[in-house]
Amino acid sequence: MALESKKDWILMATARSPTNIAVVKYWGKRDEALILPINDSISVTLDPSHLCTTTTVAVSPKFDRDQMWLNGKEISLSGGRYQRCLREIRSRAGDVEDEERGICIGKEDWGKLHVHIASYNNFPTAAGLASSAAGFACLVYSLAKLMNVREEQGKLSAIARQGSGSACRSLFGGFVKWEMGKDSTGSDSIAVQLADEKHWNDLVIIIAVVSSRQKETSSTTGMRESVETSPLLHYRSTEVVPKRILQMEEAIRTRDFSSFARLTCADSNQFHAVCLDTSPPIFYMNDTSHRIISYMEKWNRFEGTPQVAYTFDAGPNAVLIAPNRNVAALLLQRLLFYFPPSTDTELKSFVLGDQSIVKDAGIVTKEDMDALATPPEVKDNNASTQKFPGDVSYFICTRPGKGPVLFTDEAQALLHPSTGLPEVSYG
Amino acid sequence: MALESKKDWILMATARSPTNIAVVKYWGKRDEALILPINDSISVTLDPSHLCTTTTVAVSPKFDRDQMWLNGKEISLSGGRYQRCLREIRSRAGDVEDEERGICIGKEDWGKLHVHIASYNNFPTAAGLASSAAGFACLVYSLAKLMNVREEQGKLSAIARQGSGSACRSLFGGFVKWEMGKDSTGSDSIAVQLADEKHWNDLVIIIAVVSSRQKETSSTTGMRESVETSPLLHYRSTEVVPKRILQMEEAIRTRDFSSFARLTCADSNQFHAVCLDTSPPIFYMNDTSHRIISYMEKWNRFEGTPQVAYTFDAGPNAVLIAPNRNVAALLLQRLLFYFPPSTDTELKSFVLGDQSIVKDAGIVTKEDMDALATPPEVKDNNASTQKFPGDVSYFICTRPGKGPVLFTDEAQALLHPSTGLPEVSYG
Numbered sequence: 001m002a003l004e005s006k007k008d009w010i011l012m013a014t015a016r017s018p019t020n021i022a023v024v025k026y027w028g029k030r031d032e033a034l035i036l037p038i039n040d041s042i043s044v045t046l047d048p049s050h051l052c053t054t055t056t057v058a059v060s061p062k063f064d065r066d067q068m069w070l071n072g073k074e075i076s077l078s079g080g081r082y083q084r085c086l087r088e089i090r091s092r093a094g095d096v097e098d099e100e101r102g103i104c105i106g107k108e109d110w111g112k113l114h115v116h117i118a119s120y121n122n123f124p125t126a127a128g129l130a131s132s133a134a135g136f137a138c139l140v141y142s143l144a145k146l147m148n149v150r151e152e153q154g155k156l157s158a159i160a161r162q163g164s165g166s167a168c169r170s171l172f173g174g175f176v177k178w179e180m181g182k183d184s185t186g187s188d189s190i191a192v193q194l195a196d197e198k199h200w201n202d203l204v205i206i207i208a209v210v211s212s213r214q215k216e217t218s219s220t221t222g223m224r225e226s227v228e229t230s231p232l233l234h235y236r237s238t239e240v241v242p243k244r245i246l247q248m249e250e251a252i253r254t255r256d257f258s259s260f261a262r263l264t265c266a267d268s269n270q271f272h273a274v275c276l277d278t279s280p281p282i283f284y285m286n287d288t289s290h291r292i293i294s295y296m297e298k299w300n301r302f303e304g305t306p307q308v309a310y311t312f313d314a315g316p317n318a319v320l321i322a323p324n325r326n327v328a329a330l331l332l333q334r335l336l337f338y339f340p341p342s343t344d345t346e347l348k349s350f351v352l353g354d355q356s357i358v359k360d361a362g363i364v365t366k367e368d369m370d371a372l373a374t375p376p377e378v379k380d381n382n383a384s385t386q387k388f389p390g391d392v393s394y395f396i397c398t399r400p401g402k403g404p405v406l407f408t409d410e411a412q413a414l415l416h417p418s419t420g421l422p423e424v425s426y427g
Numbered sequence: 428m429a430l431e432s433k434k435d436w437i438l439m440a441t442a443r444s445p446t447n448i449a450v451v452k453y454w455g456k457r458d459e460a461l462i463l464p465i466n467d468s469i470s471v472t473l474d475p476s477h478l479c480t481t482t483t484v485a486v487s488p489k490f491d492r493d494q495m496w497l498n499g500k501e502i503s504l505s506g507g508r509y510q511r512c513l514r515e516i517r518s519r520a521g522d523v524e525d526e527e528r529g530i531c532i533g534k535e536d537w538g539k540l541h542v543h544i545a546s547y548n549n550f551p552t553a554a555g556l557a558s559s560a561a562g563f564a565c566l567v568y569s570l571a572k573l574m575n576v577r578e579e580q581g582k583l584s585a586i587a588r589q590g591s592g593s594a595c596r597s598l599f600g601g602f603v604k605w606e607m608g609k610d611s612t613g614s615d616s617i618a619v620q621l622a623d624e625k626h627w628n629d630l631v632i633i634i635a636v637v638s639s640r641q642k643e644t645s646s647t648t649g650m651r652e653s654v655e656t657s658p659l660l661h662y663r664s665t666e667v668v669p670k671r672i673l674q675m676e677e678a679i680r681t682r683d684f685s686s687f688a689r690l691t692c693a694d695s696n697q698f699h700a701v702c703l704d705t706s707p708p709i710f711y712m713n714d715t716s717h718r719i720i721s722y723m724e725k726w727n728r729f730e731g732t733p734q735v736a737y738t739f740d741a742g743p744n745a746v747l748i749a750p751n752r753n754v755a756a757l758l759l760q761r762l763l764f765y766f767p768p769s770t771d772t773e774l775k776s777f778v779l780g781d782q783s784i785v786k787d788a789g790i791v792t793k794e795d796m797d798a799l800a801t802p803p804e805v806k807d808n809n810a811s812t813q814k815f816p817g818d819v820s821y822f823i824c825t826r827p828g829k830g831p832v833l834f835t836d837e838a839q840a841l842l843h844p845s846t847g848l849p850e851v852s853y854g
Binding site: 213231232240262270272274276278279283286287297301386 | 700
């Protein structure tokens, strides 16, 4: 066998996966181990150019154990979630042959081979930007490619789901629904694509990363406590969400921004309402989050029709969605007016991502920010023109994006091709 | 007639009414004009020595119109709520004779006589401490006394309800239930006393008046928007509250502090959850409110059994209820540890109300506050020992108290006995 004859080969695969933001929220599991949700959810996949995880997976007879590095630092793979993903992928592995390099792996061999995994987020891991969604999606996707798993994307999503629930939605680009399913094994609790990223490509997304001194409740703990104690969550999941899912699908299908915005905001607020109805109550939004909502609501009301949708996950960061570039520029002007940087922050480290939105907003220098006019909707109201410098750490301008991709260029790999250990150049 | 023969007499009545804090919340009307609620609510009446409204009502043939002064400043009586209370009381007025002063008013005369009303809160009106509840209760109670209305207290509560919903609960001391009623005229939407103030007289109540830069949504507007837009409110009012009311009645009856605290906290949180589920969302609690809850939850969890109940009305102020003086002293120590005054605030203007609790807490000087030890429940957690000076404006120590009382001492009157105009000495 090739496995025996030549033990120094390393087989690698590198992939990139997007993160996603739910517009109808997932909150609550009916099965903790399999990560089966109590309701469907819908998300928008974010452009991986601005927010993504890159993962290289490698296999070699010379590896003596499974190992993983996240952002260059070794982390334990002993947790059930990693183990479950690895086991599920290995059990579906196919034959791999690389004649040129003399590699021949039969599907029965995968259980004996160890893997090295290196993963890297192009955004701060701890900032509450769904890094685990992108991370597990990328892990499962890259392992599936490496091990020649011939399952359709939906089946892969059910594996990623067992790493982190929302990860299943990162297996697709554009607009994605996670169907809760009925089966007790979770086989039908999978992600399906509602529309690809080109379907509604005018949308612009601006993320406000909000400064916080608070240590947050993990979403795993939070949703377990909500399921156990919130009288409102059951009603939400059984009565409210099913209707909202249909309405949201229709809004996406018809690119009806007003409905999309209304549903997105209402669902975000209801998710946080359920957190508050939990005992002890969970607070993910802080005063800055509340202010962002108030300003957006004021603007929407002033214009008579929704200009912007907002949504907040399990943390204080705001994800703001504008229907097109023009409105996005007006949105960014408002955000920078209310939430300018602290005096020692440079513009280029304050607004990240798609710089063309910054230019459209007429912001070239920090002075342009200081010169921003008071938005008309608050002109008659002194209290509202207060500014809160430093309350937002930075903004990221992005858009809906595509699903996972495999890199064929070996230069993208995060593991050294001959040692199988992390490259130190990134980070 | 006496009315014609001698026109310079003034007949006055002065009463004092307490404020109250709901432990099962009222949020949502089924009839806006009559102020009929969508669920029962239960409150604790607060000791009027620390929080009350004093109102003097006067009637005289020489008054040419109805007039009212609140805290010495004239305010309009043209609003529907005042008009309704005045009309309801006048329609039930009885005969009044004061032989000594030669006054004889037949019940048919009241419609022709104008009233002067002076009202004074012994606490800041704008601080969100239910001043309208105490105010309308006192208005209705004092007018009823002046006009010799022979209705039982429950009937008066139905009149006060039309001024401000929660005012109906301020017609009684101790623990009070506002029964939502069924009748479309509101005749059975009245307050009933569950237990008087002596029933559970160990309880100590500490109010934290939280500093806020936010302009808050009025509760009238807020609850209307919740009724119109919150999918969760209907479920709360029809499914959750009816069970909670029964449990709360039982907890009060048996003086079961653990159940009382659990229900009180859960109901406050659910009320704020519904506010968040409203479109646009309503935020009454701010970061300071959230911190108070987190500290109280941490303490309760550390002790294994609830030490303190918290509840928040339509604003950021916390109302904290301790089972007895010993726990109240420990509670005050914690509050002063986390939320000391700004450097320029004196102790005596920072902790108001029952000073014996302050003494029990071992606080005599400002230095005693600085010397407070870190609470054991946060000792191992550096993040939690952060202090927030100035985030609480002041504290008020109080307890459950009695219902409205009539003052027989004319020196208490807020209107001059010969002019019927406000005395200027108070305020």
